[in-house]
Amino acid sequence: MPLRYFLCFILYTISFTAALAQKEASHWFFSPGGYMDFNQSPPLKKLLPERDHTKYSQFFSSISDASGELLFYTDGRTFFNSQHQIMDNGDGYYGGARSTQTLMIIPKPGCKDLYYSLVTELGSTNKAYSDQGWTIHYSVVDVAAGNGRGSVIVKNKVLTDNKGDALAVFEGADGASFWLVTRGNGDEISAYRITKAGINHCPVISKSPFTVGNGGHPKIKASPDSKHLVLINPEYFMEVLQVYSFDNSTGLFTAKFQLKQDYEYPTSYPAYYKQYSHYYEFSPDGNNLFIVEDTVIARTQTDVTAYSTLIKLDLNARSNKAFSSSGIKIFKSPPGKFQGHLGHMQLSPDGRLLMESFKNYLSAVNNPDSPDHFNFTEKAVVFSDWPGVIPTFPAFFFKKGGYHPSPPDLVCQVDLCAGSMLPLKAEHMGEGYTYEWTNSKTSEVFHGKEPVLSVPENFPDTTYYFLKITDKSGCEIFDVVKVVLLPAPSYEITGSKSVCPGVKEVAYWVQDAKEQTLFTWTVEGGEIVSGQGTSSIQVNWGSTNANARVKLTYTNTTNGCKGFLEFPVKVFKELETQKPSGATLLSCQREFYHYSILPTKGSYYHWQILNGEILEGQGSAAVKVDWHAESESGYLWIEESVNTDLEICFGRSDTLKVINPKAKLNQHIAFQFVTNVLYQPGELELHYKVEYPQLFDEALAVYHRKAGEANAAWEEVIKLSPSENKVVFSEPLSDNVIYDYQIRGRYVCGNDVESAIHNNIVLAAPGIDVYEQIGLAWNSYHGWENGVKGYELYRKLDLQENFSYLQTADASADITLDNLNDGFEHCFYVKATANGRDDHYSLSNVVCLTYDHPLFIPNVFTPNGDAINDYFEIKKIHLYPENKLTIYNRYGKIVYQESGYKNLWSAQNLPGGSYFYQLTIAGNKKGYKGWVEVLR
Known part of the structure; x- marks a missing residue:
């Protein structure tokens, strides 16, 4: 390699790595399941085990903070937090696999925790599906909500209908805003401005000399420097590549280049043609555009192979012709069936341009900023299986020189x-x-x-x-x-509430004072002598004052939030000395105990004790005590005295009582009574009392066994709290079983304690005998020390709401009743009362008996004034008050008629003889008819 080319290679490698050191795109989630983490070098790569949860999604997108920590990711349908859990309100969103560039996450300008998720989807409005165009929605995510779990706070808000089958995001010229761009219809390109003020739903529209809509599934992409837009529009039998210049201060586009590849759908074979794929990417410096050109060889309609060629174009070309001829072929892929082996491209945080191969590896352009030495690697990142579709990110994350988000703003x-x-x-x-x-x-x-x-x-x-x-x-x-x-710190003022007039240097303070907190104290009735501005002060108190106050204003110096406290102090010669604090329940083992009060400077404390000895500390605010082992309880109190220049003061505290469990081994559980719960069949209520509940170190328990079976095993029914006094529990009593009940517990010193045994009352009724009498029987109640005072019988008839007292059986456990004719349904229960304790009682179960009460209508009566059989008396007619009686003579004339008949017809002023009666009763359709003879 010539030296000048080697130096160029080094310079491009260094500058590119520095430019792409941004961390917002550190985590890559592929669909359906590949993953890369660019926080490591080389990047961590793996296949996620939950591959099927993304299988229907075309794209994923994610966002990380400036240090590379994952914040959240989404496929447009579901939002996952950094722990890979679905966020609050994080599912049920629009988005899917119908286009080529449908999803993007960007920070909300000026906001620390808020992010926009932008998605375009077909068929997501309420129109008929055939009438729907592409719709752009956005949601707003707060990554800090839910203690960092994240929450989607705005869901599926529509930005525009019938536009937007692909989208791109540009950084604004001010560095504190964005432009969301989508192709419109026909010759329109729409740019929606996103600022600190929010998302503007009215776009800036640019008119293109080219057709930018109406065909296929295009992909649009922004350059990292936000100066160019590229769009490949797959028109019918034509691939159109368009490049626009973008003014990111106005939102307007200007057409720059357009390349076309015309081809005809093959009608004869073999056929050969070329087309632009919708896979492309910019270099970080915005000078190079990388595209894929597919060469298709169709031998028959089904025997089709293709190979892909990666081409670099020069965006600095001065003309369309120069742009077209600037192409440099970088790599030609192996042939594949129907398509080549180069797919989606994406700049990466480690300085490369990565692209899909539709196999188990990603290819890479290692030096995408270079004019002609790109260092292409076919198998740059190898997985164990196909990782899926490469994710999408805003291009400005990868701009040369780095992405620098706007700082948080109070408006946000x-x-x-x-x-x-x-x-x-x-x-x-x-x-x-x-x-x-x-x-x-x-x-x-x-x-x-x-x-x-x-x-x-x-x-x-x-x-x-x-x-x-x-x-x-x-x-x-x-x-x-x-x-x-903002959370306010919670403070309490501690100090003496009762002081002697003239006492000096009395301390007041707050516990656990937080840093960056300013404390401002004021005092009414005294003077602060030290500590102002800190969490602790000393006060010299003045003369007698029943309404003295210590006041505190505490201010968080970070956020300015304030809190206010008041602490009342009584300045008086009669002191309200604090009650000693310390152990009130002694140990089962012998040991010494410490007791204290809050000290007030200048006070002398004389401790008084009963059933114990003061070993150390007499005269001070804290002492050491030895309690007498043989005493069941002990008592401790303080006499306080103060001499000041203004007054001689004295006070006596309340007495602290201590319990010695070792001397109270004879403690018992007072089982008071067990009773059925009226109107709640199968429910029992048990009352008890424990004098010293603190002497039981665990819950008590109720046990039962069948009554009369002394050798039967006891079974636990329910746990009890020693500090309560009653419990309601279920007990199936349908079989009229009588149970013995006992309460048991373990004493704090280790011995077991048992209560007396009580039993429930079961009432039974054999029925109604031939003499129309009701027989009732019940078992006796046992458990009260002085026995049973008596058994009271209560009854409720028919539709009566409440039971009423009927009579008392002093000792016997059965009773016979003659008042059967009082009603149709008779319900009874028995109440046993303890001798000498009317508040201790036990109710039985409720028994109900039903009787038909047929009427008896006589056929003769003798109204002769001898007071015997003088009236037409229909037995049990009083049980049917809604009746009507009509009497006819032998000629059919009505001689008597009354509603609600009460057995008062005596045939007055009528001759003896036969009369016809007709009796109707409400609810009885048949009624009664017949003859009655009147004898005089």
Whole structure:
């Protein structure tokens, strides 16, 4: 190699590597499953095991931060975070495999965490499919949402219908904006501006002297320097390659070059023709354009082979002819069936131009900026299998000199302090614009360029406001503003709440003070003598003051957020001495214990103790104690005294009681009663009491066994908390089983404790005997120390809502009732009450009996005034109050009629003889008819 060419090779290699050191495109996801990581050298390459989850997608795109850390990736349908999990709201999106350049991710200008996902898709609007054109949608992703899991906050927002079967993104001239470009219909190219203010839905339209639409699946691509656009349009039997110059300050395109390859669809064989493939890429410096030309050899209609030729064209050519003749053939692929072996191209972060081979490797142009020494490698990156379709990225990620995103802007994100107002601010657009803000969570709408909103107490940590800016012509700009509620540090003031008038250097402080926090203290009723501006102060208190205060304002010096605290202090000669703090439950092993209070400077503390000894610390705020081993409990309190220039003060604390479990080994569990739960069959309620629940180091348990079987095994039913006093649990009692119940627990010192045994009450009713009496029987209740006071019987008839007391059985466990005729359905339960404790009781199950109560209608009565059989008495008619009785004489004349008959017809003023009756009862369609004889 001549020396000058060798030096050129070195210079191009060094400059290219420096230019393409950007990290935003470090992670490549192929469809369906190849992966490359350019953070390593050489790049890590592998096939992902989850290959099938991408198999229907044409393209993937991803975005990384400036250091190369993956943020998220998508196939246009599903969004995956850096942990390869589906994001919140991350599926159900438009996008797919119907075009050649359909997907792109770009950062939202001026935003730290927000990104646009741009996608074009066919058939995604509500029109009939045959009427649909290509539609461009965009979504907005917040990678910081969900504690870094990411969330899609705007979903499938339509930018334009019936345009956009391919898209490209250019960097704006200001370095802080973008242009989204798509081909329109006919001769139009549309450029949508994306700025800090959002996405402008009204495009800048350029008219081309060429036809740019109406054919095939084209691909358009931007140059890395955002100065050129290339478009290959597969018209019928014609491949058209077009190059445009782009003004990235105005969004306007100017036609620069157009190359055509005419060919005819073969009608006879063999046939031979050439066509441009829609695979191409720019060099990073924007001077070279790499394209693929396919040569097709058709021997028959089905016997078709093709090979691909990689060609470099010079974008600095001065004419269309010069551009056409500037081609340099770099590589000709081996022939393939129907197509050659060169596919999609993409600049890579390691300084190469990589391209698909439709096999298990990628080819590479290692020096794409070179005018003529490209260093092509056919098998540059080899996989174990076909990796899939190469991903797509914005071209400006690879521009020479590097991509430098605009810094975060306050317009994009508002950091909000708790308790403050929310100031929203839109970019200034000029006169005649309207501004509409919508809260993403509540859908509340606000108007104005800079509204200031009140913030409710339940305002979320993160929310979003959607901004629609509209000009006079109706053109819209859409934007998203992220509002973050800054976390406020949580502090508490610690110090003496009760002090003697005139006491000096009393300390007040906050625990765990955060760095970058300014503390501003104020005192009412005293004077700060040291510590202002820090997390701890000392105060000299003045004269008697019941409303003295220590106040603190703490300010986060990073974000300016403030918090406020007040701490009341009583300055008085009668001190409210703090209760000692320390262990209240002693160990089962003998040991010494430490107790203390918050000290106040100048105070003397005289500790008093019962059932123990002060070993150390008398006179101070902390002591060491030895409790007497034989005492069940001990007591500790403090007498505080202070002498100042203003007052002599004294105080006495509340008493701290301690429990010695070793001396309380005779503790018991008070099982009070077990009862059925009224109106809830199969539910039992158990009441109990533990005097010292802290003496049980684990849950209690209820056990049961069948009553009367002393040798039966106990079975655990349910766990109990020692600190509670009742529990409801299910017990299947349909078979009228009587159970014994017992509560058991383990004492903290290791011994087992058991309660008395109680049982449930089961009520049974054999039925109704021939004498129309009801017999009820139940088992006795056992478990109360003083026995049962009595058994009360309660009854509910028919449609009555509540039970009512009926009678009491003092001792017997059965009863016979004669009042069967009181109703059709009789429901009963029994209540046992403890002797001497009316609040301890047990209810039985509920038993219901139903009786038909047929009527008995007499055929004769004697109304002669002897008070015997003087009335026409229909037995049990009172159970059928909705009745109507009609009496006819032998001639068919009605002589008596009454609704709600109550057995009061005596045939008054009527002669003896035969009468016909008709009785109707509501619900009884048949009724009753017959003759009755009146004898006088």
